[in-house]
Amino acid sequence: MTRPYSIGDLARACDAKVQTIRHYEAIGLMPPAARTEGGQRRYSQAHLKRLKFIRHARELGFGLAQIRALLELADAPEQPCARADAIAREQLAEVESRIRRLEALRAELARMLRECRGGRVADCRVIEILADHELCRFHHAAEDERKEKERAAPPPVKARRRGRGRARVEGL
């Protein structure tokens, strides 16, 4: 029979801003709270638990859409948990992919800085490499996608000649 929580109580307990909690209600992630006569929100233990779940999942990097799905599952405890695990696996894959990209980025940034001997901007290795990808060893994802696409389905000649004769300008 604990007393109901104010929105500020929830915010403190779950490490969320008050605004954020109202936002979750607005988008239907948190169920509407009861209200005092004056219109202020009063939350139950169940609300508290739900918000803790949401905030914890957020800190672990899940998106609100994923969290919505996870909450629905958590409300149906007799269901098989395959879908929950799938969402977590998807998130893990996403995290791993970001790590790979960031590690490549780190390598290239470190190389720039290692190679720069200081001096004038005109000789700065950082600026040079940024200005010219040919000097760069970073494996840009966009590049792969483009090459992939062109190998899979080479664009029709018509598409290549877009720009009314100005496409494929010399020097590009």
Added chain:
Amino acid sequence: MTRPYSIGDLARACDAKVQTIRHYEAIGLMPPAARTEGGQRRYSQAHLKRLKFIRHARELGFGLAQIRALLELADAPEQPCARADAIAREQLAEVESRIRRLEALRAELARMLRECRGGRVADCRVIEILADHELCRFHHAAEDERKEKERAAPPPVKARRRGRGRARVEGL
């Protein structure tokens, strides 16, 4: 004496969407292009070079504000390059920090999935851990900050007793 480029030419050459180029102009990152009588943009080699620089830096994870600073430096080649290197170092630090966070995330997600034996949602390790950070080994950044802050400057009693007697409710 190459012919001027259309916005679409630039987009193809620099792997950017047409919209994005117009956006860069709107926020002053790209200088305004010349216009035909009909109002269409016509770009020079210099524009092309600048956009390539921007897009390359974007792919390496720099923010537009950082890129703005780097472009100013690139336009002043006699300046010392210390500031450019500092921006790159800052970016490297940011990337490294993100990698550390993502690696901790990856470990916790992998642990959830490893420990889940399948079955009902009621027994799902993924749901359990999301619902209760006590079961979690992830080193949440927010936690550290909070503890840090409280050690450095414990909030006044008045602040702790916010909520008009309802803060610090039992069970929190």
Added chain:
DNA sequence: ATGGCAGCTACAACGATTGGAGGTTCAAGC
């Protein structure tokens, strides 16, 4: 009853990009 923190709604901003609607221009091909 008065002070003052906490709450309320509604809207805008962040960062960077993308999508769409609704209309105009350009150059290729005839």
Added chain:
DNA sequence: GCTTGAACCTCCAATCGTTGTAGCTGCCAT
């Protein structure tokens, strides 16, 4: 020279999750 249609134009809105602000009103202790 005319037609055709892709490419261009501007303006506005959405994405994602959160935060800030303005201008109020409510709640509770003193």
